[in-house]
Amino acid sequence: MDHIITLSDLRKKYNDQYVLKGIDLSFSQGQVVGYIGPNGAGKSTTIKIITGIIPDYEGEVKVFGLSVATHALEIKERIGYIPELAALYDVLTPLEYLSFIGRLYKLGDDVIERKSMDLLGLFDLADKAGMRMNSFSKGMKQKVLLISGLIHNPEIIFLDEPLSGLDANAVILVKELLAQLKNAGKTIFYSSHIMDVVEKISDRIIIINKGEVIADGTFTELKEKASLGSLESVFTELTGNNEHYALAGTFIDIMKN
């Protein structure tokens, strides 16, 4: 039993409509998994179920061999989750916020402070450690969020659109960070619709659309399947959106009339 995460026949219903229609996946330790799909495909929902944020679902989800339904707390202690929106308490300073999060993981005050300051320094935020975050840009908040998801040295890291709102330099830093985390043996589960990031660092790419997995494999495998150049076109072909050209033409026609 060396699978660190297993999903079997995972289903989730919102308002009597299934947004996840039976997902079967398993991941081994140390994998970097790109979880790709258009908006509304069910990416965030999947991540929220695995991380124990959404408690009601159908099917079975196991992390570290433990069921999420019964052992959410133990699992949460060993994973890190970084959401897409810059959702944090922005009336606090980064230091206060990280100390708040750190204490929820029951880390010692001195550990939290040392780690926070060092990590903030890496992200060029050391001089802003004592400033309230409501004046921060989205990118700065996202950096604090990244740190808050990693401060307790988690074994699996879930990232939900981690690059949204980051400036170009931070994007490069995050990509490098992910590569290094991978080298350190961490498992990374990563959702995105941005192609170029995923294709470079992912061991495995899963494409999901309308609550179903429609492709699963390495980038090269997927590429061979589609016999097309970049992942973006793989993606568009697999999700059936290659009538863009026709759409644009119709658009022009309607505009003229």
Next chain:
Amino acid sequence: MNQILIRFLKLFIPALSRQGIDTERLFVIVETKLLMDLRRSMTHAVSNDVTDKQEKDASRRFVFVLIMYGVFSIFIALQIALVSSLMLSMIFFHSYLLFMMAMTLITDFSAVMLDTADNQIILPRPVTSKTLFAARILHIFVYILQFAIFMGLVPIVTIFIKYGLLTGLASIITSFCAILLAVFLTYLLYMLVMRFANEQKLKDIISYFQIFMTIFFAIGYQILPSLINLKELTLHFSLSPVSYIAPPVWMAGSLEAVYERKYDALHLLLIALTIIVPLVLFWVMNKYLAPSFSKKLALVNLDPTGPVSPARVRAGTRRRSLPAILSKWTCRSRAEQSAFELTWKTTGRDKLFRLQFYPSLAYPFVFLFIFVFRSSKDMGTTWANMSQSNNFLWLIYILLFLVITATSQIRVNENYAASWVYFSAPLQYPGHLISGSLKAILVKFYLPLMLLFLALALNIWGIRIIDDFVLGFFILMNSVLITGELTDKNLPFSKAPEIKLQSGSWIRILFMILLIGVMIGIHYIALQFPVIQYILMLLFAISAYLLLKRMQSMPWSKIAL
């Protein structure tokens, strides 16, 4: 003060951990939340995305609310001092506590109860939903305790003085229980509403409560002082058996037991109810209701788009909406119609506008009550003599305040930057936008109330006042248009929501008020001379028409940026 309260609450750690709550994490969350409340400079946490200016506004409101509570609690204290029956005065006191606490929670603390940011920030962490729920309750409890101290201090001191040490101490405990009960009842209300409605509905309901609070305060100030003359009422005061259902009666009964040393079965039962019911409620909520509530809350922002609704809009088949029909009737140019519809829809949907303006919809009624019906001591004779008076002028002009408030608030919007579309659009006369939105306000808010008041006036004064309403309508139009002329000319929803005094506005506002006063004065004088009324009607109609044309043909150079 928070520190003291926290230390006090830590006494309950053993009890809480027995419930399966992680107390270490619990207090981390509560302390952080209290720190954040402080940061929000006691803004009542109205919304999560307030700007600094709004925060200042909100903190001013906070002080205002505190003062109101203070005045109220002095009334209550007076009532305790004057009413001879302990039972009666305590029923009043605890009802007041319970009611005020619940209202405060509903109107001002809803943001904390419904804070969905918690789902994103805390739920991914190793915190059980039970602990999070307990933290929320505790946070609200500490916050509300600060209010409670403000509200209860004077009355409780009065109890100490009048009824002695033991009863005083007991009253602290019963007040405490009343507050607990208020927190639970409010949460229960929220849960019920959330069960049957979505978050948007809940927010609507909250804003209705806010309007209700405004009316309650305004009318309460008129009525409470007269309620203090309760001495004669006390003599034939007795409780019907049904009234023992009401929690304030339990608490008052408990205090009576302590004061009069009456420990019979009934009083012991009341004491038991006072203490046990809040505890049982807490247990039930934590065990059964909290998980489903958090689940429901979790849904609120997890699924922002939701499954696509089948109600698609198809060109041609769509029925014309009400504002679209009305705009065709009232506006001639396309730009004006467009501004009319935009204003109509935005005033119904924008959170900020609704929060600021809808409570003022209540003011006309409150002022009417104060000015018209409280002018003499006996309400009955006032009513009987009404048809002889000229009080219908109040009914006509009281709405002016409302319209002017609306026109000033219509300029402001959180998405003020979106007003670039006005500037990029090929508009020759931006005045059409202003007149269109003014018309929307008049049709949507003024007209229905005016017709209501007209109906009321017809009932009292008969058909003869109809020409006064017509004249009043034209004078009101003049006043509104002159106000528009004398204040900054902002396009609808184009200003950032911050409090900025207009340049040199005092003189202009003074002039404006003077002018409006003169016009209403003319109306008052004209009441004696029916012929003059018709001439005035014609004159004011013409001037209103000209002012409207002037507003519509306003060039870009006059628009305030």
